[in-house]
Amino acid sequence: MSIPATRPAIEVAGLRKSYRSKAGSQVVLDGVDLVVPAGTVTALLGPNGAGKTTAVGVLSTLLRADEGTARVAGHDVAREADAVRASIGVTGQITAVDDLLSGAENLRLMADLHHLGRAAGRQRVAELLERFGLTDAADKPVATYSGGMKRKLDLAMTLVGTPSVVFLDEPTTGLDPRSRRTLWDEVRALVADGTTILLTTQYLEEADQLADSVAVLHGGRIVAEGTPAELKAVHAAGSLDDVFLALTEPPAGPETDPRTETDEETVR
Amino acid sequence: MTAITVTAPARAGGKPLADVRTMFRRNLLRAVRYPGLTLFVVVGPLVMLLLFVYIFGGAFGAGVAPGVAPGAEGRAAYLTYITPSLLVLTVVGAGQSIAISAAMDAAGGIMARFKTMAISPGSALSGQVLGTVVQSIAALVLVLGAAVAIGYRPQADAVDWLALLGVLLLLAVAISWLCVALGLNARSVETASNAPLILLLLPFLGSGFVPVETMPGPVRWFAEHQPFTPIIDTVRGLLAGGVGLDGATVAKAVVWCVLIGVAGYLWARSLYRRERRV
Numbered sequence A: 001m002s003i004p005a006t007r008p009a010i011e012v013a014g015l016r017k018s019y020r021s022k023a024g025s026q027v028v029l030d031g032v033d034l035v036v037p038a039g040t041v042t043a044l045l046g047p048n049g050a051g052k053t054t055a056v057g058v059l060s061t062l063l064r065a066d067e068g069t070a071r072v073a074g075h076d077v078a079r080e081a082d083a084v085r086a087s088i089g090v091t092g093q094i095t096a097v098d099d100l101l102s103g104a105e106n107l108r109l110m111a112d113l114h115h116l117g118r119a120a121g122r123q124r125v126a127e128l129l130e131r132f133g134l135t136d137a138a139d140k141p142v143a144t145y146s147g148g149m150k151r152k153l154d155l156a157m158t159l160v161g162t163p164s165v166v167f168l169d170e171p172t173t174g175l176d177p178r179s180r181r182t183l184w185d186e187v188r189a190l191v192a193d194g195t196t197i198l199l200t201t202q203y204l205e206e207a208d209q210l211a212d213s214v215a216v217l218h219g220g221r222i223v224a225e226g227t228p229a230e231l232k233a234v235h236a237a238g239s240l241d242d243v244f245l246a247l248t249e250p251p252a253g254p255e256t257d258p259r260t261e262t263d264e265e266t267v268r
Numbered sequence B: 001m002t003a004i005t006v007t008a009p010a011r012a013g014g015k016p017l018a019d020v021r022t023m024f025r026r027n028l029l030r031a032v033r034y035p036g037l038t039l040f041v042v043v044g045p046l047v048m049l050l051l052f053v054y055i056f057g058g059a060f061g062a063g064v065a066p067g068v069a070p071g072a073e074g075r076a077a078y079l080t081y082i083t084p085s086l087l088v089l090t091v092v093g094a095g096q097s098i099a100i101s102a103a104m105d106a107a108g109g110i111m112a113r114f115k116t117m118a119i120s121p122g123s124a125l126s127g128q129v130l131g132t133v134v135q136s137i138a139a140l141v142l143v144l145g146a147a148v149a150i151g152y153r154p155q156a157d158a159v160d161w162l163a164l165l166g167v168l169l170l171l172a173v174a175i176s177w178l179c180v181a182l183g184l185n186a187r188s189v190e191t192a193s194n195a196p197l198i199l200l201l202l203p204f205l206g207s208g209f210v211p212v213e214t215m216p217g218p219v220r221w222f223a224e225h226q227p228f229t230p231i232i233d234t235v236r237g238l239l240a241g242g243v244g245l246d247g248a249t250v251a252k253a254v255v256w257c258v259l260i261g262v263a264g265y266l267w268a269r270s271l272y273r274r275e276r277r278v
């Protein structure tokens, strides 16, 4: 598939974000630059606490950046938040379903909030239940769903409004191998329809399988970016696991300052 | 191939009423699926009704209605005195349940999901408030029904009932907005359920269960100046058919409700817009 000559679906430049608390301020994103062409999948990798969820939060209008710009689907996330929201679908790291309602009711809620109308809404709900294998459980309360079923419903809810840009924050955590593959197929189908996807994951095989491009976030910056094959070649590594380990060695990324370098040597 | 088109979709922030209606329906559905929360709202006032009337009523009656004999006559007088207070407490109890559900929404991801959607801002909270107001009315009917069942006889005429409905609706809206804010402000669902407890205490520190004239100086001063005293006096006066009710009390009650409601609304709105802290 060809990448259209329109502007990228996600453009991030110089993004900075820190969390302030009584204990002081913690810099999480320290100048992130990222471009995701429309109709492609980018996997955002990084160790726990690297700021992947924070980055998704800024791009999905949940969090405000301190500095830098971010455009999603051509709209500025800070100044045109509503236009961004109308174009995106977000599956956050925390499953976002209403436990007291049934699966079908959760999807109906999304259809109503997207103003799909009765007939179209009902059709969309049935279609998504089918696609995610939830038809049998459709009328059961979500509280009785397994973790994996909730996650699938979560994803289905994200897709009700046919978003053009989809954020998936560790979408397959807790899914069994078959469900994970079902989800991969869903992602591929979405991309085939022209949807742009930014996903974070800790399963590097997932990034290898799905991503057109991989970006590694570490120490508040993107420390490496490229296709899975390019990254493996550059780091002379057999798997993305090795690339990940090489790039994200604690306590800091490639631009380690001399002191920590010596510290590390003494430890060895 | 669908390219990214740089046009603002028509629905961005589009249909506030439809969104509020959708969120309202969600909350009604939750209340139906999980009736425990509504029952929990009713049980407190019902237990208090029985406890206060049958245990304390015989002795307290003389304190609220001079000249009444202890025993059955006192119980009847005390029932008349506290039923209005219990109605007000019922509304506050419903506030506790909205605080819990707001905190649950914020703790789970669903509120974050709503925030990333192009729905009209505030519809998530307004829907919850509307749902709670309906829940309050159901609870009020149950509590008032129980009071009537054990012998309470309101003296209100049609106009009084209408005015009463208006005051209780206003109170329910105001308390709901305040409690949504308390729920969003809480760090966990547990603290959210405790936050409105202070509101449940206020009727006791006012004209709810004994006349304020019987209280010692500083407590009495507080009782005379806190919002629940004029609110309870208004409800009590309307149920008594307007006996002993003056316009100033009603005005105070209405002003307090509006103040609580507006403050709660503004606070809730800013909490909803704020980034979620850990």
Ligand SMILES: Nc1ncnc2c1ncn2[C@@H]1O[C@H](COP(=O)(O)OP(=O)(O)OP(=O)(O)O)[C@@H](O)[C@H]1O
Pocket (backbone or CB within 6 Å): A019, A020, A021, A026, A028, A046, A047, A048, A049, A050, A051, A052, A053, A054, A055, A093, B276, B277, B278
């Ligand atoms: N709301 C918050 N307030 C304060 N600090 C926060 C907040 N959210 C995240 N952090 C901190 O910011 C850093 C980045 O968190 P983030 O959740 O973005 O990481 P992540 O890459 O998604 O990690 P994981 O792989 O564990 O999901 C962490 O150190 C975390 O403690």
Ligand SMILES: [Mg+2]
Pocket (backbone or CB within 6 Å): A052, A053, A054, A093, A169
């Ligand atoms: Mg995360």
